[in-house]
Each structure stands twice: as structure tokens, then as C-alpha cells.
Amino acid sequence: MGNTAVVVGGGIGGLAAAIGLSRIGWAVTVVERASILEDAGAGISLAANGLRALDELGVGEAVRDASRGQYSGGTRTPQGGWLARMDGSALEKAVGTPIMGIPRSTLHRLLRDSLPAESILIGSEAVSVEQVGPGTVRVSCGDTVLNADLVVAADGIGSTARGRLFPAHPGPVYSGSTVLRAITEHPVDLHTDFELTWGRGAEFGHIAFPDGRAEWHAVLSLPAGTRFADPLAELRRRFHSWHDPIPALLDATRPASVLHHDVNELRTPLPSYAVGRIALLGDAAHAMTPHLGQGACQALEDAVTLAAALATGPTVEAALARYDTERRPRSQAVARAARQAGRMGQQLSHPLAVALRNTAMRLTPSRAAVRMILRHHDWTPPQVS
Template sequence: MRAVVVGGGIGGLGAAIGLHRAGWTVTVLEQAEEFGDVGAGISLWPNALRCLDELGVDLGEHLAAQDQGGLRDRRGRWVARWDAAGFRRLHGLPLAGIHRADLIAGLCDALPADLLRTGTEVTEVTEDGVVRFDGGEIRADLVVAADGIHSAIRRALFPHHPGPVYSGSSAFRGIARPATIPGLSTTFAPGTEVGVLPLTGGDVYWFASSVTEPGARPADLKAYLKEHFGDWHDPIPALIDATPPEALLYHDLHHLAAPLETYVRGRVVFLGDAAHAMPPFLGQGGCQALEDAVVLAHSVSTVDDVDAALAAYDAQRRPRSQRVARASVRAGKAGPQVTSPVLSALRMNLLRLVPTKLTARAGASISGWRPPRLPRPVPPRTP
């Protein structure tokens, strides 16, 4: 059985690993000239770490376990402390941070290099599994559409779907190497959220999202950040100062507000942002893509008929991933997208009343998800 994966991001590479482990012949087609990701970090919750373990991906020393943290106001006062130890006891795993580039490299390392093709622009995908690209054509038993939030395959096979819409917020992102490594934290102010996520190697990933008009990109990103966040609590100004201007990222945040009615069109299956792009307010975008990858590999390895296997994948993944996507939207509207100072102050006062021990269970229905088992590699026989 032959599969073509269009897109070499987190979900696409995860799907390729799972399908390869299930015995499929896999080709990954990536439009960029090399595999990689935008220079920022990502949080991996226990549901994602379990998926990586099931896929046999060992990220080792690249993972930074988060053993403390909490919510603060812009002056730095703690609103709620996160029970990281209780979270680890509940899930058996921590929340972890990692460079996106290290995650992509770890996924690539889990695949034979000859399965990966870069600099390949896919020009057409048909429902019966034909993939045409610059310089060739492949007829596949399965095509995995993992080509991101602006998926060309989704536009072609779901022509009436409205596509991604603006979430209401835009975000700065950066990686700094400050003199002192801070702990994990989230800071709320009206219409704004700043997150701090320590990584390995002395690096710290940070982001700042704000409610604003789409397309309102500041002319000088560094100057804008220093003007708007220079008087916030430590370590936020220091992280901004320690981030090189050329490494600053700024993007409008989009998501698929209209859910797809199915994740399957013939022999084409959608996963990750191509299927259920969500705003980042729960940190679950990449995690849900890894869940997709493991469930797809399990479905095709346990159900002989491909059409039936894809139907099983759709039945499992569509309800859960769309539920998480809706929860991400709600989390934004109830948190960093609250612009009223009065409502923002009320929210913070209510959060101060939450006992620390209860914070370990926040999001447990999402983080507690466990992947199905995949086929184990058969060790070679010894003579």
C-alpha cells in the first residue's frame, strides 16, 4: 500500500512515521527547500508526549519539563499558582517545551531519509489518490493532506468551505537567551496575553497576543514591543530586549471557524491544521495533529479496507479535534480576548479564588487522552 503525505510539518511527519511503521510505502512531499519550522517554541502536553512515544520518537534532552508556573497580572503579582507536581502525578508526564525546529528534526530522524522530498510543489490532488507535482505524478492508495491552515487541497476538495477566518488577535513570537532563566508563566491584561516558556540550552520562548485589527502590522516590531510592554513585570522586558529584531515574528491568528463535515474525501484524508486549525489559546494545535497521526496509523493497520479505515479515523478524530478547537476559541474569549477592564479585573479576582491543587486538573479531559497502540517494529532475526 502506498501513501503520499503532502506537507512536512508536525502532523504530516507524524502521519508518515505511523504509516511507515504500519508497513506502508510512504513519500512525504514538502514545498519548502528544507524541513524545519518557524523559529519559535511549542508546548507539548501529555497527550502529545504519549503520541510521540507511541510513534517511537525520542526527543530526549530537547524536551524542557515545566515544573513550576502560574498566572500573573501585568505588575507581576501572582494570580494563581499552577500545581505542576500534581499535574505530573495525574498524567504521569509533565508539560514540556521544545524548539519547533528540534521537534521537526526529531520527527525527520524517525523516518528513512529517502522518504522525504523537499522543494516539491504539489499542483493537484484528486479524490482517487492521484498526486501531481512539479516534475511528476504519484498514484497512491492514500493521500494525507497535511498542508496547513491555508490548505490548497482543502480548497480544491471542499470548494464551498469558507476557509480560515481571523480569530480577533495577532501575536508576536520570539526566542531569547536571557541572563536568568524564568519559570513558566502567563500574564493577562485587558485584550492581551504574554506567555513565557523555558526551553533547553538557556533559551526561552515567549509570545504576546493582543486583540487588534487584522493586517495591522507595526512598522518596527521591536520598538512597538518596547513601547507597549516595556513597563510590564520581569522578565518580559528583558526577553524582548534579548530577542534579535530579525528573529521577531508577527502573525495574525486564524482558525477554521466553520468545521469540516468530514475529514475524508475519497482516498484523501485531512489532518492537523488542514482539518481543524484552531487558535493557540490552549496550546493544542500541534498536539492534536500528533493525535491525528497516531489514530490514522492505527486505523489503517487494524482495518484491512482503506475506505473503512478512513471512516474509522473520521469517526474518532473529527468529534474530538473539533471539540478541542471550540474549547480553544472559548478560552480566548474568556481570557486574553477580554478587553473590558472591569470584566478583566473580575476574571482575575475569580481566578485568585481557585485552590492551587485544582489547577493540576485544568484541561485534564484534553491532556489525559491516550493514543491507541501501533504495531511494534519486528526485530531482525539473528542467524
């Protein structure tokens, strides 16, 4: 088996894959098209499965130290009534950890710090990925050409590699939701670690960080491409009557900090996550809606599973076949569940349907809610030697 790899994409999944491959003795080069690593994004929640993957990669402790556990909070109505309470202690008892909240920029930095600086090529866009021989894959980045025994395409939902490998696949589609998010400029007086509030066709949530600041997000059911001249002013208009601390979170935000992205997904599942010596990973393989908070966690699972398969497989092709067999069913099932969660949560708009959903949530015992969460969170990683 070979021992050189190129990872296309320097996001969470790509960096995690590079760490995993390095831990099994591979020489890895990460190709990132951004010329400046700005770590775009606001905050992220990491569930037990993602944290266990990070433990296997050797960075779990550092990530936990920089995170805040989500012990309190839950789901509310715009008027402030509780639909479901979060029992972080019960979840910790069941899987060994609460969900942890961390800024994306911090997670990116911790992952990068686990790799040699010279292994990350920034400002290098992979314009083509092709298998040029029985044991060689070539990545062309303008004037730079990299030959390797393996290529990991972690180049996101708009993956160029995926389009070349599966030209007949319809690619990503709009989910019906658009999201605006930011991190507050200064600490905010919060009484919970995590909250979601569901209105009709709208959601507002926050994640508290160790330094007292918070990430907030607003998800709206709007036509694709909808944009606002003043996003923060628009959100204040839409959410001014919603319960505290929603107005306070918006007031603590600089207008320039607000990010706005349409939520796209791979609604048509891929037939495989590997072709020859090219593996797809993370959003390139299974981009999903954010309604379960599992996108990054599934990418981290991918990274660990790929490294473990390559550590023991007799050939690269055999290892990638094992990776595909282990990862595709689970990640695609999680993607389906995330889509359904959105339909029953933020995207629900009919008054009667919202009332029935809210009643069902209030009547659901906390134990049953924990069991539903464990379906996705309780994952045991393979060992990465």
C-alpha cells in the same frame, strides 16, 4: 488494503503521520513545498496527550531528552501578581508527565530523523490532489506525478486539498488576535519554566528551554494585517512597564528573529476529515487558536489514530471512516474550548470583565485547575503495531 501513501506537508502533523504509516509497513513519500527546511517557528509546549502520541510513534524519549519540563510558573497580571500558579508536579502525578517545552526546530529535526531522507521531497508543491480510480489517488507536483493508495493532506490552515474537497466551506477566518514571537539569542535569568501574563486585550508568555534560552510570545487584539516597521521596538513600547522578566526577554532578542503572524482558525467545523482515500490531518482539518496550546498535540493525536486505523481496517475507506469518527468530535471540541479560552483570557479587554475574571481565577482551587487541564491532556493513544 494498499500500502503506499503520499503525505502533503512536512510540518509536525505531516511528519508524524509519515512515521506512523512507516511503522505499520507503508511506503511513504512526504511532499513539502518549502525548498529549504528552515523550521519556522519559535517554541512549543507539548502536553501529555502529545507526548503519549510521540511515545507511540517511537520518538517520545528523544523529544523528552531535548525538552524542559514545566513545573513552575502560572498566570500573572501585568504588575506581576499571580492569578494562578502552575503545579507541574501535580500534573505529572495525574498523567505521568509535566508539560514539556521544546524549540520547534528541534522537534521538526527529531521527527525528520525518524524517516529515510529520501522519503521527503522538498521544494515540491502539490498543486492538485485527486482520486483517479477506485483505489488510486494522484498528487501532482508540477512535472512530478505520484500515484498512491492513500493521501494525507497535512498542508496547514490554507490547505489546498481541503479547498478542493469542500469547495463550499468558508475556510479559515481571522480570530481577532495577532501573535509575535521569538527565541532569545542567549540564556535569560528566569525563575519559572512557563508563564502567561494577561493584560487588557494583550498576552505575554514565555517557555524556558534546557539551554537557558526561552521562547516568548506576545498576543495582541488588533485588526487583521496589522504590521509594524520595527516589531521589537513596538513590543518594548507596549510592554515596558510589565513585570520582569518580560523586558529582559525582549532585550535578549535579535530584531530579525521576531516572527509575526495573524491567528486564523477554522471556525466552521468540517463535516468530515476523510473523502474517499484522502484524509485531512492537523491544521488542514481543525486549525484552532493557540490559547490551550493544543494545536500540535491534536495533530499528533491525528497521526497516531490514523496509523492505528489503517493497521487494522479491512479497507482504506473503512479505516478513514474510523479515523474520522474518532478524531472529529474530540478535535473540534478542543478547538471550541481554545476559542473560548481566548475570549476569557487574552481577548478580554473591558476593565470590569477583566477584574471579574481575575477574581475568579484567584479563587479557583488548584485541584479544580488541574481537572480542567486534564480534560484535554489525559488521552490514551491507540496502539500502532
